[in-house]
Amino acid sequence: MTDQKPLSRNETLKAGSDFLRGTLPEALEQQAFGGLTEDEGQLVKFHGMYVQDDRDLRPERAKRKLDRAYSFMARLRIPAGILTPRQYLAMDQLADTYANHTLRLTTRQTIQFHGVIKANLRASLRAIDAALLDSIAACGDVNRNVMATSNPFLSRAHTEAAEAARTLSAHFLPRTGAWREIFIEDEPVTPPQPEAEPIYGATYLPRKFKMTVAVPPSNDVDVFAHDLSFVAIIESDRIIGYTIIAGGGMGATHGEPETYPRVGSIIGYCPAAQLLEAAQAVLTVQRDFGDRSNRKHARLKYTIDTHGLDWFIAAVNERLQTPLEPARPFTFTDNHDSFGWAQDSDGLHHLTLFIENGRILDAGTMKLKSALAAIARLPDFIDQGSIIFTPNQNAIIARITPAQRQLIETILADHGITQNFSPLRSTAMACVGLPTCGLALAESERYLPSLITKLEDLLTQHGLASEKITTRMTGCPNGCARPYIAEIGLVGRNPGRYNLHLGGAPDGARLNFIHRENATEPEILETLAPLFARFAAERTSTESFGDYCTRTLL
Amino acid sequence: MQPTLAPTPATTHATAHALLTRAITQDFPGQIALISSFGTESAVLLHLLSTIDRAVPVLFLDTGKLFPDSIAYRDALTTRLRLTNIQSLRPDPAHLRRFDPDHRLAASDPDLCCAIRKTMPLDAALTLYAAWITGRKRTQSDTRATITAAEPSPDGRTIFNPLHDWTRADIEHYFRAHALPRHPLEAEGFASIGCVPCTRRIMPGESPRAGRWSGTPKTECGIFLPRPTQPIQASA
Numbered sequence: 031m032t033d034q035k036p037l038s039r040n041e042t043l044k045a046g047s048d049f050l051r052g053t054l055p056e057a058l059e060q061q062a063f064g065g066l067t068e069d070e071g072q073l074v075k076f077h078g079m080y081v082q083d084d085r086d087l088r089p090e091r092a093k094r095k096l097d098r099a100y101s102f103m104a105r106l107r108i109p110a111g112i113l114t115p116r117q118y119l120a121m122d123q124l125a126d127t128y129a130n131h132t133l134r135l136t137t138r139q140t141i142q143f144h145g146v147i148k149a150n151l152r153a154s155l156r157a158i159d160a161a162l163l164d165s166i167a168a169c170g171d172v173n174r175n176v177m178a179t180s181n182p183f184l185s186r187a188h189t190e191a192a193e194a195a196r197t198l199s200a201h202f203l204p205r206t207g208a209w210r211e212i213f214i215e216d217e218p219v220t221p222p223q224p225e226a227e228p229i230y231g232a233t234y235l236p237r238k239f240k241m242t243v244a245v246p247p248s249n250d251v252d253v254f255a256h257d258l259s260f261v262a263i264i265e266s267d268r269i270i271g272y273t274i275i276a277g278g279g280m281g282a283t284h285g286e287p288e289t290y291p292r293v294g295s296i297i298g299y300c301p302a303a304q305l306l307e308a309a310q311a312v313l314t315v316q317r318d319f320g321d322r323s324n325r326k327h328a329r330l331k332y333t334i335d336t337h338g339l340d341w342f343i344a345a346v347n348e349r350l351q352t353p354l355e356p357a358r359p360f361t362f363t364d365n366h367d368s369f370g371w372a373q374d375s376d377g378l379h380h381l382t383l384f385i386e387n388g389r390i391l392d393a394g395t396m397k398l399k400s401a402l403a404a405i406a407r408l409p410d411f412i413d414q415g416s417i418i419f420t421p422n423q424n425a426i427i428a429r430i431t432p433a434q435r436q437l438i439e440t441i442l443a444d445h446g447i448t449q450n451f452s453p454l455r456s457t458a459m460a461c462v463g464l465p466t467c468g469l470a471l472a473e474s475e476r477y478l479p480s481l482i483t484k485l486e487d488l489l490t491q492h493g494l495a496s497e498k499i500t501t502r503m504t505g506c507p508n509g510c511a512r513p514y515i516a517e518i519g520l521v522g523r524n525p526g527r528y529n530l531h532l533g534g535a536p537d538g539a540r541l542n543f544i545h546r547e548n549a550t551e552p553e554i555l556e557t558l559a560p561l562f563a564r565f566a567a568e569r570t571s572t573e574s575f576g577d578y579c580t581r582t583l584l
Numbered sequence: 585m586q587p588t589l590a591p592t593p594a595t596t597h598a599t600a601h602a603l604l605t606r607a608i609t610q611d612f613p614g615q616i617a618l619i620s621s622f623g624t625e626s627a628v629l630l631h632l633l634s635t636i637d638r639a640v641p642v643l644f645l646d647t648g649k650l651f652p653d654s655i656a657y658r659d660a661l662t663t664r665l666r667l668t669n670i671q672s673l674r675p676d677p678a679h680l681r682r683f684d685p686d687h688r689l690a691a692s693d694p695d696l697c698c699a700i701r702k703t704m705p706l707d708a709a710l711t712l713y714a715a716w717i718t719g720r721k722r723t724q725s726d727t728r729a730t731i732t733a734a735e736p737s738p739d740g741r742t743i744f745n746p747l748h749d750w751t752r753a754d755i756e757h758y759f760r761a762h763a764l765p766r767h768p769l770e771a772e773g774f775a776s777i778g779c780v781p782c783t784r785r786i787m788p789g790e791s792p793r794a795g796r797w798s799g800t801p802k803t804e805c806g807i808f809l810p811r812p813t814q815p816i817q818a819s820a
């Protein structure tokens with residue numbers, strides 16, 4: 031606000047975009063070019079899409095003087111990650127009709143489609159709209175998909191947390207009609223009616239903004255890694271209020287120490303009825319004081335560190351009818367999913383499935399995509415079941431009648447889906463990375479599974495095969511898989527080389543530290559092998575690997 | 585051209601809009617709520633509301649036994665119509681523990697099931713209001729054939745039924761005119777949609793509510809009926 035530095039290019043772009051329209055309508059008609067201009071690419075993010083290209087094909091296409099093989103990534107808005115079986119089936123079909131035959135579950139409880147070509151964008155989004163879903167604000171400088179501790183059917187408090195996520199998502203949804211007008215309706219409304227954005231204003235937020243709602247003792251949503259998190263405080267199975275955490279964020283840039291990951295700070299407590307008011311106070315402080323001149327310094331975490339936490343809390347309280355109360359205590363056990371079967375108070379069953387790196391596809395004899403579609407189509411389940419995406423890129427088949435439990439196990443087995451994964455593998459996450467992500471510096475999703483196999487061997491050698499050690503990999507430092515709070519974090523620097531981070535806490539409450547920079551796979555393994563040996567010999571009885579590394583290496 | 589006595593859809597819409605506007609802005613400002621099941625025809629009343637006041641409380645009875653498609657439809661309509669005050673009313677967990685411990689109450693005593701899952705949560709919420717708005721229509725069932733635009737509820741509050749005289753054709757016209765999304769189960773043969781255990785698809789020619797509590801004498805969940813004189817005590 032008091033900043034005299036020139037505004038970043040995106041700020042001018044947003045202001046002049048007529049509420050996120052820009053030249054997108056014309057650009058979609060222009061089929062000779064499969065991509066978008068730089069400015070259009072920035073604007074289309076607000077509508078849930080990124081321009082990408084197949085980076086595997088770049089060298090060959092460049093040699094043949096061809097344009098890049100452009101396609102789009104489209105990401106849905108699914109508060110709390112809950113779909114009906116009918117919605118899931120529509121998305122399963124969309125993946126085959128318009129995308130690359132896979133659904134990619136993300137670390138923020140939603141689906142990404144990859145490989146959608148420009149000519150199919152509108153048809154894809156119409157299929158999404160027809161399924162009562164959308165991709166509004168799934169990317170861009172706005173409040174993104176709102177997460178909640180998974181499975182609303184497990185308790186009343188879980189139901190209320192999911193409802194809070196939906197309420198937050200609806201409240202902070204951009205008011206502009208641009209998404210429907212550009213992508214859904216046959217004839218664009220001309221001239222476009224400018225809408226007021228009562229919360230955001232015409233320039234929206236300085237940068238992305240991420241919210242979560244957590245139900246302790248699970249920290250599956252990783253409350254410390256997002257801009258704004260609400261930790262449910264529960265009495266008699268009801269959420270009475272929330273302890274609020276603000277200013278978390280993972281993104282950083284290699285070699286730029288003024289950019290860094292940060293775990294959120296506890297700023298106070300609000301009663302449940304004050305949820306929207308508190309969220310709006312935090313979001314609008316960031317809207318008004320966030321850095322709009324430097325996008326690498328624009329997240330809420332930098333706003334808080336620039337002005338100080340006390341200033342920030344005072345600024346939030348100034349916008350509230352009743353100031354925040356002192357934070358109430360909570361305890362997290364871990365940030366993982368609970369795999370296998372569970373039962374709810376209605377007598378229905380729930381199956382949490384491990385999905386390696388969130389990729390739902392048919393691969394060889396493992397036909398996960400076909401299996402999930404067959405389950406979604408089951409009579410009874412299609413009417414009363416749900417499919418829920420977890421913050422760890424897994425899926426829950428929810429509300430199964432006792433009579434169908436065996437049938438579902440049979441369907442999975444018939445499609446080659448087993449669930450015999452090591453604790454290391456089933457708690458590991460990788461971002462998408464190459465070949466589609468334009469930011470990737472190294473492999474991620476395509477590489478982590480083979481590295482995990484080698485780490486499993488090492489752990490087995492030291493009698494640690496049953497250890498849960500949170501391991502996360504990203505192909506670049508922006509941190510989509512939240513690697514900076516993992517017990518073992520691997521952040522891509524160059525092809526085949528990673529920064530090795532160690533020492534995150536099992537409950538996700540602590541940043542790890544860089545132990546070795548720019549390491550190759552042999553270097554990673556030769557670093558970890560002696561550490562595993564010492565950990566096995568020296569750990570205190572219940573000490574986690576992350577705690578051990580922090581105690582002994584720092 | 586032959587003059588016709590039947591109202592055109594446009595005048596039907598205008599009459600309903602005027603009634604709703606008066607109820608919300610003049611008769612009961614700040615003291616009125618709308619109740620919606622987010623069923624197959626609910627989008628009409630909700631759309632009318634969105635053209636008048638998006639902040640009027642919309643009460644939604646989340647019985648815990650609903651089709652997830654109804655929840656998805658609720659969320660999609662809420663964002664499409666920019667409604668800002670959806671309130672999901674849920675049963676008292678103590679009632680569920682006492683009266684439905686084995687999850688079979690819907691089959692063994694559907695009246696009691698509706699009482700603890702719908703009537704009682706609604707009554708508790710309605711204490712804040714002097715009037716409420718419903719989307720009931722005369723054509724829905726014999727029970728509803730005589731409802732009027734405004735009438736006293738069993739507990740003395742005023743009920744507004746802005747769509748009381750709408751026909752199926754009026755509804756259809758309104759859906760098309762405003763490009764409203766359909767409930768996902770409508771294409772599956774459902775006409776009136778309640779809870780999973782007590783709702784079935786209807787056959788061609790059946791009345792829209794024939795799929796509710798099918799095979800039992802029950803035709804209404806009870807939220808529009810006089811309340812029993814002895815309230816249910818969960819702690820007894």
